[in-house]
Amino acid sequence: MTKNMSDAASDAITHITEDDIFIDKIAALDSALEKAYKPFMRVDNTLNRKIVSFQANKTLPFYRWYKYKEGFSAHLVEHYIRRRGVDATKKLLDPFAGSGATLFCASDLGIDSLGIELLPIGRRIIKARRLLQHFSSDDFETLIQWKNKKPWIEHQGQTDFTVLKITGGAYSQENSGLIKKFLSCMQKENENVQNVLLLALFCILESISFTRKDGQYLRWDQRSGRCWGATPFNKGEIQNFNDAIPEKLEEIISDVKGESESGLFNFLTPVVRKGELSIIGGSCLRELPRLDNNSIDLVITSPPYCNRYDYTRTYALELAMLGVDETKLLKLRQEMLSCTVENREKNLLGLNPAWIAPLSICNNHELLRQILK
Numbered sequence: 001m002t003k004n005m006s007d008a009a010s011d012a013i014t015h016i017t018e019d020d021i022f023i024d025k026i027a028a029l030d031s032a033l034e035k036a037y038k039p040f041m042r043v044d045n046t047l048n049r050k051i052v053s054f055q056a057n058k059t060l061p062f063y064r065w066y067k068y069k070e071g072f073s074a075h076l077v078e079h080y081i082r083r084r085g086v087d088a089t090k091k092l093l094d095p096f097a098g099s100g101a102t103l104f105c106a107s108d109l110g111i112d113s114l115g116i117e118l119l120p121i122g123r124r125i126i127k128a129r130r131l132l133q134h135f136s137s138d139d140f141e142t143l144i145q146w147k148n149k150k151p152w153i154e155h156q157g158q159t160d161f162t163v164l165k166i167t168g169g170a171y172s173q174e175n176s177g178l179i180k181k182f183l184s185c186m187q188k189e190n191e192n193v194q195n196v197l198l199l200a201l202f203c204i205l206e207s208i209s210f211t212r213k214d215g216q217y218l219r220w221d222q223r224s225g226r227c228w229g230a231t232p233f234n235k236g237e238i239q240n241f242n243d244a245i246p247e248k249l250e251e252i253i254s255d256v257k258g259e260s261e262s263g264l265f266n267f268l269t270p271v272v273r274k275g276e277l278s279i280i281g282g283s284c285l286r287e288l289p290r291l292d293n294n295s296i297d298l299v300i301t302s303p304p305y306c307n308r309y310d311y312t313r314t315y316a317l318e319l320a321m322l323g324v325d326e327t328k329l330l331k332l333r334q335e336m337l338s339c340t341v342e343n344r345e346k347n348l349l350g351l352n353p354a355w356i357a358p359l360s361i362c363n364n365h366e367l368l369r370q371i372l373k
């Protein structure tokens, strides 16, 4: 061994940092925890990767319109409801409702459901989908005209939309101008049609922008001029607004008409009555203690995980289009359950004194304490 090599080897041995000791301790506690819980875990071989992720929704009518990447697969929700043998007399809750996969699935099975969701984008998707269930034939015809005639192209007016620090420069000048014309032109329609046109707009924002939703944030294409980092990123085709909107409207129209060619339209057994579906806007930390006792029979949910994922960044284009400004964005970020460094600790006991027992379990949990440390 040369002198340099042996120096390097001894450096590697002696440089055990405090972090390494923490990591070792965490690893040991983690494996002890896994061992303790192993007897309670069960492998369900009837589930596969496609069914447990959003992937399966990509071809599913209604669910395919808006890519809520963290969304439940409708098949998974159906699987759990059926396995539990839940009947239509029960009420289901999803306190982290997202774009509403749990709620719509329950409703299709005749079960009443209640959702709570903090981000306005998920709630707007849910609202527009619900509206479409009761669309009049006139409103439907108007949508078809928008798809075929593209009235925004000849329209003269423009309506500005909010631009946030993290969304500036997201669209080409051409696409940005077309969005403004579209927003102005839709004002001549009634509220129902406007809501569905907005839904179509939300559904295409990513594909007509220089960005891609990527884990913790929006990733910028090199053509935006906002690209940093060692490796330039090219997201591939960036759609023109005038192509993207009619395509999305076509998808919506054909799904609502039940003429989708995917063949999956009737994936849920038809039931006579659809379950009532309601959604509360705001933080579930605040809203859950306000629910009546014994008003819920079943909870199916997928909370935000302990990682650095920040929904307000990933969905920034949509939030800006909904008029969320920097102040509102910050407020949403603080209310969100997340593990980002920007988030503040929440006064949970102030929200609900009855949470003392679960909180003390968390506070005394050694693995959690070591990780936080």
Ligand SMILES: C[S@@+](CC[C@H](N)C(=O)[O-])C[C@H]1O[C@@H](n2cnc3c(N)ncnc32)[C@H](O)[C@@H]1O
Pocket: 068, 070, 071, 072, 073, 095, 096, 097, 098, 099, 100, 101, 102, 116, 117, 118, 119, 122, 282, 283, 284, 285, 301, 302, 303, 304, 311, 335, 336, 337, 338
């Ligand atoms: C993993 S996603 C759930 C997706 C959902 N299962 C679906 O199918 O669309 C978690 C959701 O929790 C929401 N969320 C985060 N903090 C929240 C809070 N304090 N109150 C209510 N919802 C919150 C996020 O906006 C996100 O939509």
